[in-house]
Amino acid sequence: MNKKMKVLLKILKFVFIILFSFILILYISLNIYVKSKEVKVDKNELISLSTISLSDNQIKIASIVLNKQSNPKFHNYFFLINDAFSGRNNVARITAFTYIAEHDDFRHITSIERHVVELATKRYIMKKIDYTICYNYLFSKLYFGNSIYGLSEASDFYYSKKYTELTDKEFISLCLLLHNPAFYDFRNEKKKKKM
Known part of the structure; x- marks a missing residue:
């Protein structure tokens, strides 16, 4: 390889490392920001606000209609982008939306901030709350x-x-x-x- 090619390869490697580092830092920062906006949904509050108790078959049917899949359990995604655009966890998303809409603390926030809060809360719900509690809560509301x-x-x-x-x-x-x-x-x- 000639000298120009070696220099060009070094420059490309350097640019790639800088770009990769920037994207990684941006992604980590975005995750930290979203995590800071999550609402810690009280499982006991959801249970107390539920007026029904769906059967396993009803939950499965509801999952097919709302999530377009027969498995009603939530799918935890590692990447934030998957959670933001996936339709597999509509029940968690709707639960977050409904829960936030019922609390006065969130009436003053902007539309974009509300979406971030809903996404963060959805992720919290998927990790911390059993899916059956969410289905019962939603179908009560x-x-x-x-x-x-x-x-x-x-x-x-x-x-x-x-x-x-x-x-x-x-x-x-x-x-x-x-x-x-x-x-x-x-x-x-x-x-x-x-x-």
Whole structure:
């Protein structure tokens, strides 16, 4: 190899090391920043706010509808980027969003900061709180259309049954309401067909 090639290789190695070091420092700093924004969700508070207890089969169905996978357990990702863009932990994300929305301490923060707090809290939930607690909490709080919050009220309103008596098909239809209550409102479809 000639001298120019050796010098060029040394420069490229140096630039690569500098760039890699910068990215690593940036990544570590970002992780530290996100970690500093996490809300320590009280597991006992989630349990006390839950008005229902889903069966294992209902949790599995809810996971398929909300996470698009049959395994309801949370997937812990090492990399922050995976947590930020993965749809596998929607239940943890929605739990973080709902929990933060219920606390006045977070009403004054900006939109971007709120996203960071939600991401950090989601990561905390995935590591520290059992997934069944999150499912029960969410299905006690979420909006099912027609001014109805919580699975218990929704099953009574839509099917005149207790949520424990719902068939799988009925439970799936209620889970779909969570995506878009106006679009998936099957009661409106029945009314439209009668007209």
